[in-house]
Amino acid sequence: MNTTSHLLLMALFAGCVAVVGGVLLKDAPRQQARTAAEIFGSLVGAALVLGWVLYFFPL
Amino acid sequence: MAERPSSKRAARPAATAPAAPHAARPLALVYLLGWLIPGGGHLWLGRTVKGIVFLVMLPAMFVIGLALDGRLFPLTPGDPLVALASIANLGSGLPYFIAQALGFGAGRALAATYEYGNAFLITAGLLNALVIIDAHDIALGRK
Numbered sequence: 001m002n003t004t005s006h007l008l009l010m011a012l013f014a015g016c017v018a019v020v021g022g023v024l025l026k027d028a029p030r031q032q033a034r035t036a037a038e039i040f041g042s043l044v045g046a047a048l049v050l051g052w053v054l055y056f057f058p059l
Numbered sequence: 060m061a062e063r064p065s066s067k068r069a070a071r072p073a074a075t076a077p078a079a080p081h082a083a084r085p086l087a088l089v090y091l092l093g094w095l096i097p098g099g100g101h102l103w104l105g106r107t108v109k110g111i112v113f114l115v116m117l118p119a120m121f122v123i124g125l126a127l128d129g130r131l132f133p134l135t136p137g138d139p140l141v142a143l144a145s146i147a148n149l150g151s152g153l154p155y156f157i158a159q160a161l162g163f164g165a166g167r168a169l170a171a172t173y174e175y176g177n178a179f180l181i182t183a184g185l186l187n188a189l190v191i192i193d194a195h196d197i198a199l200g201r202k
Contacts, residue, residue, distance in 0.1 A: 004171040009127070013178060016120045020186050023112045024193055027202070 014043035089198045093191040095152040097183075100194030113190050120183035121154045129176020130166025131158060144177070150184025 003009065022036025084104060093100025098113030132145040148155055148164075158164045164180075167173060196202045 006175075009172065009175045012123070013175070013182070016116055016123075016179075017182060017186070020113065020116050020190075023109055024186075024189060 010047055011044060014040050014047075017043065084198055086195065086198055089194050090191055093194045094150070094187065097152060097154075097187045097190060100191060101197070104194060104197050106197060109193075113187075117151065117183050117187050117190070118154050120179050120186070121151050121158070124176045124179030124181075124183060125158060125163050127172035127176030127179060128167040128170035129164070129173065129178075129180045130168075131155065131164030131180065144181055147181040147184040150187045151180070152187060155184070 018036040018040035021039045022032040022034075026032045026035050089100045089103065092103055096102075096114065097117035098110040098115075100110075101107075101113060102110035131148050132141050134145040134149075135141050166176070170176075193202070
C-alpha cells in the first residue's frame with residue numbers, strides 16, 4: 001500500500017472497526033449504521049484529541 | 060391503579076423474545092467454522108447479512124495489514140507480548156494459514172506503516188474472536 005498518511009490509515013482502521021462493531025452490536029440496519037458512526041466518531045475524535053494533548057506535552 | 064400498557068410496550072416482548080436455539084447446530088462446529096472462515100458461523104446459523112459483512116471486512120482488514128508491511132508474529136512462549144500478538148493473529152483463521160503458506164507476513168519494521176499493519180492484523184483476529192462469541196450467543200438462542 002503506497003499511502004503513509006497516518007490520518008488516512010487511522011480513518012481506514014476506525015472505519016473497518018466501526019463497521020464490524022456496528023453490525024456485531026445491533027441487529028436493525030438503522031441502528032447498525034448509527035452505532036458504526038458513533039464508534040467511528042469516537043475513535044477518530046479520541047485520536048485527534050490525544051494527538052493535540054501530546055503536542056502540548058511532548059515526551 | 061393498574062398500569063395500562065401502551066400498544067408500543069405490548070408489542071415489545073414479542074419483538075425482542077429470544078430466538079429458539081439452533082439445536083441441530085453443534086456448538087463446536089459453529090466455533091470451528093466461525094474461526095476458520097470469518098463470519099462462517101453466522102452464515103451457517105442463517106444470519107446471512109451479518110455473515111457476509113464479517114466475511115468481507117475481517118479478511119479485508121487482514122489483507123490491508125499485510126499490505127502495510129505488518130508482521131504475523133511467531134508463537135514464542137518466552138516473550139509474552141509477542142505470544143499474545145501471535146494468538147491474536149491466529150484468531151483470523153484461514154487467512155492466517157494461507158498467508159503463512161504463501162510466505163506473507165514477514166513484516167518490515169523499518170516501514171513507516173509497520174505498526175499500522177500490526178494494528179490491522181491483530182485487530183482482525185481479535186474482532187473475529189468477538190464474532191465467534193456472537194455466533195455462540197445466536198446458536199444458544201440468546202440473540
